[in-house]
Amino acid sequence: MLVLALDTATPTLLAGVARRSADGAVEVLAERAVPSGTRHAELLTPAIRDVLAEAGATLGDIGAVVTGLGPGPFTGLRVGIVTAAAIADARGLPVVGVCSLDAVGDGARTVVTDARRKEVYWAAYDASGARVQGPDVVRPEGAELPGPFVGDPAFAARLGAPVEAAEVTTTGLLRAAAGQLDDPAAAAPLVPLYLRRPDATPPTSFKPVTTS
Amino acid sequence: MTEPLVLGFETSCDETGVGLVRGRTLLSDALATSMAEHERFGGVVPEIASRAHLEAMVPTVHRALAEAGVQASDVDAVAVTAGPGLTGALLVGLAAAKAYALALDVPLYGVNHLAAHVAVDELQHGALEEPSMALLVSGGHSSLLLVPDLSRDVVSLGRTVDDAAGEAFDKVARVLGMPFPGGPPIDRAAREGDGSAIAFPRGLTGPRDAPYDFSFSGLKTAVARWVEARERAGEPVPVADVAASFQEAVADVLTAKAVRACRDHGVDHLVLGGGVAANSRLRALAEERCAAAGIVLRVPSPRLCTDNGAMVAALGSRLVAAGVAPSAPDLGADSSLPIDVVRP
Ligand SMILES: Nc1ncnc2c1ncn2[C@@H]1O[C@H](COP(=O)(O)OP(=O)(O)OP(=O)(O)O)[C@@H](O)[C@H]1O
Ligand SMILES: [Mg+2]
Numbered sequence: 001m002l003v004l005a006l007d008t009a010t011p012t013l014l015a016g017v018a019r020r021s022a023d024g025a026v027e028v029l030a031e032r033a034v035p036s037g038t039r040h041a042e043l044l045t046p047a048i049r050d051v052l053a054e055a056g057a058t059l060g061d062i063g064a065v066v067t068g069l070g071p072g073p074f075t076g077l078r079v080g081i082v083t084a085a086a087i088a089d090a091r092g093l094p095v096v097g098v099c100s101l102d103a104v105g106d107g108a109r110t111v112v113t114d115a116r117r118k119e120v121y122w123a124a125y126d127a128s129g130a131r132v133q134g135p136d137v138v139r140p141e142g143a144e145l146p147g148p149f150v151g152d153p154a155f156a157a158r159l160g161a162p163v164e165a166a167e168v169t170t171t172g173l174l175r176a177a178a179g180q181l182d183d184p185a186a187a188a189p190l191v192p193l194y195l196r197r198p199d200a201t202p203p204t205s206f207k208p209v210t211t212s
Numbered sequence: 213m214t215e216p217l218v219l220g221f222e223t224s225c226d227e228t229g230v231g232l233v234r235g236r237t238l239l240s241d242a243l244a245t246s247m248a249e250h251e252r253f254g255g256v257v258p259e260i261a262s263r264a265h266l267e268a269m270v271p272t273v274h275r276a277l278a279e280a281g282v283q284a285s286d287v288d289a290v291a292v293t294a295g296p297g298l299t300g301a302l303l304v305g306l307a308a309a310k311a312y313a314l315a316l317d318v319p320l321y322g323v324n325h326l327a328a329h330v331a332v333d334e335l336q337h338g339a340l341e342e343p344s345m346a347l348l349v350s351g352g353h354s355s356l357l358l359v360p361d362l363s364r365d366v367v368s369l370g371r372t373v374d375d376a377a378g379e380a381f382d383k384v385a386r387v388l389g390m391p392f393p394g395g396p397p398i399d400r401a402a403r404e405g406d407g408s409a410i411a412f413p414r415g416l417t418g419p420r421d422a423p424y425d426f427s428f429s430g431l432k433t434a435v436a437r438w439v440e441a442r443e444r445a446g447e448p449v450p451v452a453d454v455a456a457s458f459q460e461a462v463a464d465v466l467t468a469k470a471v472r473a474c475r476d477h478g479v480d481h482l483v484l485g486g487g488v489a490a491n492s493r494l495r496a497l498a499e500e501r502c503a504a505a506g507i508v509l510r511v512p513s514p515r516l517c518t519d520n521g522a523m524v525a526a527l528g529s530r531l532v533a534a535g536v537a538p539s540a541p542d543l544g545a546d547s548s549l550p551i552d553v554v555r556p
Binding site for chain 1: 253257259260262263265266269270273274284299300303304306307308310311312313314315316317541542543544545
């Protein structure tokens with residue numbers, strides 16, 4: 001079965017097409033990691049077209065869609081999730097969501113990505129690659145996160161330890177989605193991992209309009 | 213041959229709208245709103261609106277398809293609001309629309325939200341006379357537009373220099389202790405009041421003022437001062453008269469400037485659009501003044517005046533019929549998309 005994999009949880013958008021065999025083996029046929037910053041909505045569908053063309057496939061050949069659910073900056077994150085949901089809906093395909101951090105690096109590690117506001121999104125994994133802590137969001141200083149770190153190297157100084165550069169990959173997304181892809185009918189609904197509440201506080205008292 | 217079926221997406225503010233239009237026939241207009249979640253904040257919170265759009269998107273598409281009795285695979289083109297509006301909110305609809313267009317292998321038309329507010333009238337009253345004048349009054353905009361060709365050429369004659377008309381309704385409602393959004397409760401309260409009871413100021417109506425620009429901030433402040441003075445004096449506030457007199461001031465300025473613009477430009481058709489066009493006094497006064505000036509007035513029903521997906525599909529349908537090229541694959545959202553860009 002061919003799988004379309006998408007992620008927009010970090011400033012690098014990812015689109016990939018992979019062949020997944022019945023035994024779970026994964027062969028990536030095409031992949032684009034585009035440093036698109038805040039331009040995910042502009043560049044994601046063109047990247048999907050590109051990977052489909054490179055894989056010699058059309059959406060009609062795709063059997064399932066996998067998307068990262070974050071955590072990640074909200075506006076960009078939603079682009080990947082709604083794109084995956086819409087493509088799956090339009091083509092009648094199953095869609096599977098995974099924690100985006102699960103798709104970064106492998107083995108025993110702590111994944112850190114940029115959560116803005118001087119914080120990191122993080123999750124820790126054991127030697128079998130299973131997530132044992134997180135995902136969560138924290139200020140890196142004094143958080144005493146376990147190493148070794150992979151993810152966004154910009155945080156090395158503030159973590160006080162090296163961070164091996166690594167990003168979300170098609171292989172990582174399919175690995176994280178394996179269980180759900182084996183039984184797509186049982187896949188969980190797509191719920192974004194925001195980890196933070198919307199920034200909004202109700203006004204405690206309304207100021208008279210004339211003084212505003 | 214049947215006309216093309218167009219699927220329209222609108223997420224510029226707090227309404228998730230998905231509509232289906234064939235030619236100029238409205239097939240469905242599905243809407244989800246996060247309004248109730250914003251009420252306690254006294255205004256729309258962008259992040260709350262964006263989260264709600266994501267949750268509502270696929271179910272709202274399903275409702276639109278079911279209401280219209282069509283399948284997604286019947287869709288011939290997709291249209292989406294690309295701006296103006298709240299960036300985070302716009303991007304949910306934009307990404308969804310791009311994905312549906314890709315997956316259904318049909319062209320994608322990004323459209324201007326304001327032009328869509330004008331286009332929606334074609335679903336009710338047939339092809340727009342061109343040129344027409346359009347008065348667009350909503351929570352975020354107050355604009356007078358000269359429309360030589362709604363598919364390609366929209367000219368802004370004037371706009372608000374401060375608050376939008378709907379914003380003024382919302383703020384005055386707050387002063388009067390009414391819920392958000394304030395347009396409907398003021399409209400209701402005003403029915404029991406006297407519009408000539410209090411002479412509130414008419415902004416930018418002096419001989420040297422820009423003839424087609426609007427200003428509602430001074431009016432809002434004048435209403436607040438008037439109410440606060442009453443309260444300080446321990447006197448009851450005649451809510452119905454305040455509401456009616458405020459509403460009269462807004463309707464007076466809007467209609468006077470719209471009629472003048474028609475006359476100055478030799479245009480004899482006026483279209484109202486946007487949420488404030490649902491206001492009963494604005495509709496009545498526009499009717500009266502247009503009739504006196506020999507102008508044909510067109511106003512969509514209140515349901516189609518506020519944000520919805522059908523208005524976007526209506527403009528998309530018009531662009532398809534006019535042979536306008538679809539948007540580029542790297543189409544993005546533009547929170548301050550200029551009004552003269554009909555199809556970004
Ligand atoms: N009957 C009415 N009288 C006056 N104002 C009204 C009435 N009904 C709705 N409104 C106002 O219309 C506005 C909402 O309109 P609409 O949905 O078109 O605008 P928006 O989405 O807030 O802004 P925009 O379209 O500019 O992005 C609100 O400010 C509301 O108070
Ligand atoms: Mg609007």
